[in-house]
Amino acid sequence: MPILSRMLYYDIKRRVKDGFFIGYNLIFPLVMIFLLGYLTSESYGTEFTGYHYYTVVMLPFCVAMAMITAAYAGKEDAYRKTALRLLFSPVTKAQIVLAKLLSCTIVISLCNIMVLSSASLIIRLPIWGAFFPVILLLTIETFATCAIGLFIGLGMKNFIIVKNILNIPICAGGILAGSFYPIGTLNPKLNTVLHLSPLTWINKSIFLYVFDHAPSLLWKTAGICLAVGIIFTGLAVKFFKREEYSHGDLPGFDQ
Amino acid sequence: MGTCQVLINNLKRSWNHKGLLIITFILPVVLCLILGLIPFGKASWRIGILVPEGAEAAGEREALYKNLAQLEGIKYEEASPKTLHTDLITGKYHMVVDFRHEDEKKPFAIITYRNEAKKLALEESILKGVRSKEEGLSLTERAMAFLQTLFIIFSTIHASALIRDKQNGTLTRYRFAKKNQAGYHLGFFIYTFIITHFQLLLSLVSLSIFEKGFSLTLMEALVIPLLMTLNAAVIALLICLSSNSEVSANVTSSSLAAIMSLLGGTFISIEAMPPLLRLLSALSPNRWIVELLRVI
Amino acid sequence: MGSLLEVKALTKAYDGKQVVRGINFSVQEGEILGYIGPNGAGKSTTIKMIIDVEKKDNGEIFYCGEKIGNIMKVYKKAIGVVPQEIAIYEDISAYDNVKFFCSLYGHKGDDLKERVKEALEFTGLWEHRKGLPAKFSGGMKRRLNIACSIAHSPKLLFMDEPTAGIDPQSRKHIMESIKILNARGTTIVYVSHYMEEIEALCNRIIIMDHGEIIEDMEKSQLKLKFEKLGCKNLEDIFLRLTGTALRDGEE
Secondary structure (H helix, E strand, O other): OHHHHHHHHHHHHHHHHOHHHHHHHHHHHHHHHHHHHHHOOOOEOOOOOHHHHHHHHHHHHHHHHHHHHHHHHHHHHHHHOOHHHHHHOOOOHHHHHHHHHHHHHHHHHHHHHHHHHHHHHHHOOOOHHHHHHHHHHHHHHHHHHHHHHHHHHHHOOOHHHHHHHOHHHHHHHHHHOOOOOOOOOOOHHHHHHHOOOHHHHHHHHHHHHHHOOOOHHHHHHHHHHHHHHHHHHHHHHHOOOHHHHOOOOOOOOOO | OHHHHHHHHHHHHHHHOHHHHHHHHHHHHHHHHHHHHOOOOOOOEEEEEEOOOOHHHHHHHHHHHHHHHOOOOEEEEEOOHHHHHHHHHOOOOOEEEEOOOOOOOOOOEEEOOEOHHHHHHHHHHHHHOOOOOOOOOOHHHHHHHHHHHHHHHHHHHHHOHHHHHHHHOHHHHHHHHOOOOHHHHHHHHHHHHHHHHHHHHHHHHHHHHHOOOOOOOHHHHHHHHHHHHHHHHHHHHHHHHHOOOHHHHHHHHHHHHHHHHHHOOOOOOHHHOOHHHHHHHHHOHHHHHHHHHHHO | OOEEEEEEEEEEEEOOEEEEEEEEEEEEOOOEEEEEOOOOOOHHHHHHHHOOOOOOOEEEEEEOOEEHHHOHHHHHHHEEEEOOOOOOOOOOOHHHHHHHHHHOOOOOHHHHHHHHHHHHHHOOOHHHOOOOHHHOOHHHHHHHHHHHHHOOOOOEEEEEOOOOOOOHHHHHHHHHHHHHHHHOOOEEEEEOOOHHHHHHHOOEEEEEEOOEEEEEEEHHHHHHHHHOOOOOOHHHHHHHHHOOOOOOOOO
């Protein structure tokens, strides 16, 4: 436990110092919320505005994109050549995975809290009654996406191929979930396609909680995300390969 | 000569990463086919209706459905009061019409988060039973704008080898032999252009085969893909030149492509944008493509 | 003095190619063992298997008579490794680097601070403890690389090319430090391509080639054996045993 907490402390320190990591999880969502909110300001009325909509949908999307940064965080030690040091020290692979996972989850969740509270204050999103459940869902989503990202970064042999195209399915999932523009349909088949994106469920559960006061989907979604996160954490530990983890000379790998 | 060698070398390098090459060829086609399923720009109102409940109101409901069935350009279904606001916000319904009111003059109330103008237009549609005037992009226009977005991301994946070369020192090595690095960058640009163009053409052929509503004239097929590739390759190269790492280049390209796509009217019609953004949308390559399609 | 480490019938193959072929050797407590061989000989793979970074195919490794698999935690706390690559975080201070890696061995509080200070002083970096390694010279980074490996006071220290690519001043400092470490009781396994370093530091030398140990004896005995064959120094002996043909594509 002291070793894990020590590793976690240094990992958090590195995440906080990483300008790109913070910029992407703090500045980017705010910019997108205000840009897209402004872009759609003429489409909405006064009671519910585009700013409200994008505050809710942009955070889950940015959290999903954090899968990429988590995958890179998994490879960070290999790139810096410090992976070898961790491997020959009395540190278990579970400690390595958990330190990375928790550091990413904690820092991104803090960024989410800051974005959600500042956006809510500025644009008066009526979220205060649901603030804690929404943040909890986003934190669990962060945990799940980081676990998947780490599984990719630590456990997959063809990381080089995956890392380049990871943003494509995430963006596609974002489009289907209405992260860029609400996509509605009354066609049952198309509705099924839209619900293939996990982001659709997350966005829907937040809207239901905040605007329809229906909490059940949010808790179910959070439960499923938690299960997915735990499964992928287990997989990341199980498929953790010492040789791959210390392999910092991957052609084309960079932090 | 140096540029040509950089180009050939890069083609060989990409050939050595066959897995990535195959995936980047297949993925746009798959995404385009999924895109074809999404009902962008259909000129119809999606309406949720709230009807009187109970057995005694059965006749009233039947009469209402009969009337609604006669309206053109309107799709409707019974809405659930429990998910009303979420369905409106997520765009399932443009509006919900509440027929539970018992006002003789106006037998329904409209619930919507849209602006007043849209609310009035719908009210008029329902009362007169006319088709919605809301205009959108055609499937071809939307698909081309979407492909432009997608290929900015893919071009960046190909061009990002430049960042590796900067870090590995091969770019410096090139400068030992050649005086400036512009030739190296040009080689990368041509390589990115060729690969992207080939992929784009493949996607267009697949779309023409599998998507019924997608069609391009010969002139459009000759000119527009070239312009799209040029846009994608230039933006990709600029992103890679200004990025320190591959991850930042990839994420920047996705974000930039998403913003350009939104500004260019892929999702939101330009007419619905605030005046300032309408001006800014002229900077989006997505809009150039849509406008060009209309001109040709 | 007894065997600190014993390697028995160790083998490893990659894609069917045997890179380590059932080697046996031991490391005696208190010695500096020189471990040399041409590129692709199997040295790095052997060391990686010994430090448990790579899985072995067959064979056993014993530490103080016990299989390392049975006493992994104790074993890992007892060893230190100076990797060939500079394995440090360039964006945290030198002090934080040593502190972090030392804390992984369970040290904390004042004990941890004391160890960090000692390691940084030992490598001549105490004055630069607040500096970021990104701004350090090559020699300073190499010394920090060593400081990170010795702060937890390992009994057995593996050093893989610790002086690669640095200036003569830093090299001299490192060489002297190694001698002091050994005098304080640390057993050292030293891997290098610099024959003069091996000659100056080591008591015993193992030469490996094609995955096998081709020579394992005391330095003085080795020199005596090959003196008769016209070898003036260790480099002559090395070239005589491993040949002068280039070892392309064997890494």
